Amino acid sequence: MEEQPKIAIPSMVVGDAKRFRPGRGTFEKGGKIYSTRLGLINKQANFINIVPLSGVYDPIPGDTIIGIIEDISPTNWLVNINAPYPAVLHVNEVPWHVELGETSKYLKYADAILAKILLVDETKKIILTMKERGLHKLNGGQIIEIQPIKVPRVIGKKGTMISMIKKYTGCRIIVGQNGRIWIDGNTDGVEKATRAIRKIEAEAHTKGLTIRIEKLLKNRR
Amino acid sequence: MGMKKPEDVILFKNNKRIDGRKPDELRPIKIEAGVLYRADGSAYVEWGGNKILAAVYGPREALPKHIQDPRKAIVNARYNMAAFSVEDRKRPGPDRRSIEISKVISEALERVILTEQFPRASIDVNIEVLDADAGTRCAGLTAAGVALADAGIPMRDIPVACAAGKVEGKVILDLCKEEDNYGDADMPVAIAPLTDEILLLQMDGHLTYEEFEKALDLAIKGCHIVSELQKKALLKKYERVLEVE
């Protein structure tokens, strides 16, 4: 049984710099380590990190995300990825051969795509790609948004949580690292999966969550 | 400051202020974090008769593009008073006073927010005074600090503010309405409580140097008390997150 994690708020002392090193969401000053975020204190190796309890999606190269086409130009699409900035998908980074000016033939305004973050530069310009296997335009189903920091809990250790939801609802589910989740199935299944995911979002850091979610899923209603 | 005091208003009697407080006593304060549905972070503060709501949106893309700063996020605080928040209805819209307050609050917040983590973005802080009772900019900045933490904005410290002043020759903490109207000095102060760095400082009235030192000391003490309330409000909201159903 893990012990109950402690909550940190900005400026709170979370560790001693003699024993630990400042990890994500912290800074060191005068021999002490302070938090810069509202979050949970997490010790990994000899690093102290803060797992944020709120905040925007921080795009990292390699992340698989669900994006929504926001704008179209002759050579690229601007994609909303639920981050502080729109991301760019260039015609060279899609699996189709796109003639100049034909961009809207392949992806229209408000279309949803499964894509990967290719790179993020120092000014936080984000470049996407759809050229890898498994990346495609999303059709049908429903898209919901949760806080990006809750994504790991929705997926679960080795994907156990999300597999359980898929099993009991009969839905196909894709979880984007940016907090967008695509769910496809009959409306009852989608509704149940949505409820389960929202419950995980609300209770992400509590004990016994897996059992409660299983109970919700097993329930006939 | 500077209004002519009516005969029947007694600001000081038996070392008690017009509302019964001691010179170094704060008005009752209540702080709640995370009170709005749409906002990324929010807070509600009741301070004396003040009722103030703060909401944070961001970081999000700063628009129009020409205002973007490629090195860091822009902190855009907007202080506004609702038309019904004051005795004589205020015409909606920013007046010069609101614009000035918005500016000094933006500058105070910018100092503690780790803006370099979000180049080209803007962090929008909205402070809405719903019921005014003197000291609205201090209560507003205090609410903004909580809303920023609630929104997950990375900060070195949670900013907090409190005012001190002078009434009938006595240096006092946290002026109420009558003290603000008929007193001799009013000095709002915002600090980063970890280091006592001064983030906001304004003064209006007349203080000797010794009186100023006393007032600053008092204001900073007041800030620390309020800072504890901010932290309690955040921990209270998020500790519920950890409770098992």
Added chain:
Amino acid sequence: MSSSVVPSIKKDFIYKLISEGKRIDGRAFDEYRSIKIETGLIRKAEGSAKVKIGNTQVLVGIKMDVGEPYPDSPDMGVLTTSAELIPLASPDFEAGPPGREAIELARVVDRGIRESEIIQLDKLCIEPGEKVWIMFIDIHVLDQDGNLFDASLLASLAALYTSTVPAERFELGENFKLPLSKDPPISCTSVKLNNAIVIDPVLDEEEIADARLTVATDKKGDIRAMQKGLSGSFTIEEVKKIIKASIINGKKLREVLNKSIRG
């Protein structure tokens, strides 16, 4: 939660639910979200009320002043209604003077109150032709999750019914309760989605709706104000259906209002 383009998948899904007789939050087509009304929150205001419909929150404050009457109604008080969609309430609201949405909201609420004559403006005359009471209804939207019209009118009414005319402040005698008639107009807002009509739209539904109709009715079931919004259209049958549903739901909402002002 930040502003973003609504994915077509989401719109298609809501339409699919509608075709199966369901709504995104599980309500029936003619069901309102939970409604909470609080009055007397703002000390500086002559009257105030906060209404919560689901997650939507609207705060209304009533302020009064003494001033000159309009030349064509020298012995009647003056009523002004304004609305502010403050940036606090939604990532899509911008700071600045009221835009078209805010102005429409204010004018529709104003018409509902004015045309039902619930404020006895003739009792708000101080000196005919010279001095009357000026009333300000200020609608302050705090949290936008759909159906600002109904929330704003309800909050305005709850604030009015708990308002006191501040005569003492102006040395015009004793304070007195704002003179109101007992038949407030209640508005019900419906939207058309995928050829179905649903009442009390939540933001997700409002964002993709074709057309919107707000109908204000009185105790007798007579119509006092109407406003169609958005760029789609209604059939004549749909309009009639909405009006009938508004009369029925108006009764329920009137009970909720009465409970809050009696307390």
